Amino acid sequence: MKSEFGRTFKVSISGGSHEPEMTVEMTGLPVGFTVDMKKVCDFLKRRSPGEENYTTARQEKDIPLLKNGTEELEVDEVIVPADGKLCFVVKNSNTDKTAYKNMLPRPGHADLPAYLKYKGKVDMSGGGPFSGRMTVMLCIAGAIALQYLQQHNIRIASRVLSIGQASGPQTDLVEPKAIPMTDYMLEEMEFAKNDNNSVGGVVEAFATGLPLGLGGPMYDSMESILSPIAFGIPAVKGVEFGNGFAASYLLGSENNDDFLAITKDERIITATNNHGGILGGLTTGMPLVMRVAFKPAPSIGKKQSTVDPVTGKPEDIQIQGRHDACFVPRAAAVVEAALAVGLMDAILSDKTLHKDRDISDMRDDIDRIDAEIASLLNKRMELSGEIAKYKMNHDIPVLDTGREAQVLSKVGPDLKDIYIKIMEKSKEKQKMILEENMLNGGKEAEGK
Numbered sequence: 001m002k003s004e005f006g007r008t009f010k011v012s013i014s015g016g017s018h019e020p021e022m023t024v025e026m027t028g029l030p031v032g033f034t035v036d037m038k039k040v041c042d043f044l045k046r047r048s049p050g051e052e053n054y055t056t057a058r059q060e061k062d063i064p065l066l067k068n069g070t071e072e073l074e075v076d077e078v079i080v081p082a083d084g085k086l087c088f089v090v091k092n093s094n095t096d097k098t099a100y101k102n103m104l105p106r107p108g109h110a111d112l113p114a115y116l117k118y119k120g121k122v123d124m125s126g127g128g129p130f131s132g133r134m135t136v137m138l139c140i141a142g143a144i145a146l147q148y149l150q151q152h153n154i155r156i157a158s159r160v161l162s163i164g165q166a167s168g169p170q171t172d173l174v175e176p177k178a179i180p181m182t183d184y185m186l187e188e189m190e191f192a193k194n195d196n197n198s199v200g201g202v203v204e205a206f207a208t209g210l211p212l213g214l215g216g217p218m219y220d221s222m223e224s225i226l227s228p229i230a231f232g233i234p235a236v237k238g239v240e241f242g243n244g245f246a247a248s249y250l251l252g253s254e255n256n257d258d259f260l261a262i263t264k265d266e267r268i269i270t271a272t273n274n275h276g277g278i279l280g281g282l283t284t285g286m287p288l289v290m291r292v293a294f295k296p297a298p299s300i301g302k303k304q305s306t307v308d309p310v311t312g313k314p315e316d317i318q319i320q321g322r323h324d325a326c327f328v329p330r331a332a333a334v335v336e337a338a339l340a341v342g343l344m345d346a347i348l349s350d351k352t353l354h355k356d357r358d359i360s361d362m363r364d365d366i367d368r369i370d371a372e373i374a375s376l377l378n379k380r381m382e383l384s385g386e387i388a389k390y391k392m393n394h395d396i397p398v399l400d401t402g403r404e405a406q407v408l409s410k411v412g413p414d415l416k417d418i419y420i421k422i423m424e425k426s427k428e429k430q431k432m433i434l435e436e437n438m439l440n441g442g443k444e445a446e447g448k
């Protein structure tokens, strides 16, 4: 089962909580963009359960493996190839399907509606594709998007705004900061844990350094772009921007943010930021503030009422084993990832932004592409050298017109001239290797 987000930068996630692996496929990435995988891994650690007291005991390494054909590689760095696609898998090693085998549908979970919808054909162990575990894959895409945004001087941070009934200090929307959680919030989590219960909360994420004008009217509004990715995070029940629902309690005179100035690079400065960096669906350049409300984790140790999914007969359930009393602190990284992916998609989808691009910026892109082309051409030449040795050992001539016609038919008419030149160079190299071998007394061929 696959779930996809995005217009230009598309992120599609598949797999399940207790499947052998989960996959994230990304398309529309800027060609030649270099991803630092160490930073991706560091970001994933912010999402992982770690040593925390209030969260699941399930420990997973969560190492993203780059999928390259049939290979799966752990890499330090990856350059986005010419097709703009990257694919990663993460293995699930700490799985335990047996624990879910005869489990009754857990109240608050997707178990029962998914069982009735898919007629038991989807493996729902640990929540299957509906599990919060799937957010590992969103975080991989998010960590890549964060690196892209950073190159454009856009920063994303977050804070836990509340846990259950415990709220932290109010955010200064003009200058939002990553404030640590309060003791009162920690107490809420402790109380829920000791009571075999769970508690939810609100994460607030903000982006600074955004240009003016991302987004558009109606379904192209920034809110319309960002909400789906936030709602794609399991357990999210509400999303708001700026002062959000609270705006509805204010008068226009109280809610409007006075305009103060327009900066040289055409960002709007307002006195307050009730609008949370978005007016009419367009970014203004003020900090974009997005708040995401999480319900409490549905797996709780208390006795609950459920039904047998086959007979519909009422049953009691008491869930055993590992579960979160509160996952909100680690969901903060996931909300940052969602915001980053949404913003990167909005930037890459914005035609006006790219039309006026600076020439040096576009040349930077060309340089990145050239670096990749050069590296691939060198690899091609190396292979050509290997083929020369093979030909030597098997008495095959250098020129193979049939193979050349095959190569040309694959690349299409636009690249024909370039490829004729490439193959000329490739044959030159092969001839050189043959001549060198002759001078050395044909050692390579003798050693066959």
Ligand SMILES: C=C(O[C@@H]1C=C(C(=O)O)C=C[C@H]1O)C(=O)O
Pocket (backbone or CB within 6 Å): 384, 387, 398, 399, 400, 401, 403, 404, 407, 422, 423, 424, 426, 427, 430
């Ligand atoms: C590399 C080869 O040798 C020559 C060079 C070719 C190329 O560069 O693609 C193709 C056919 C041959 O004329 C080969 O035989 O595959």
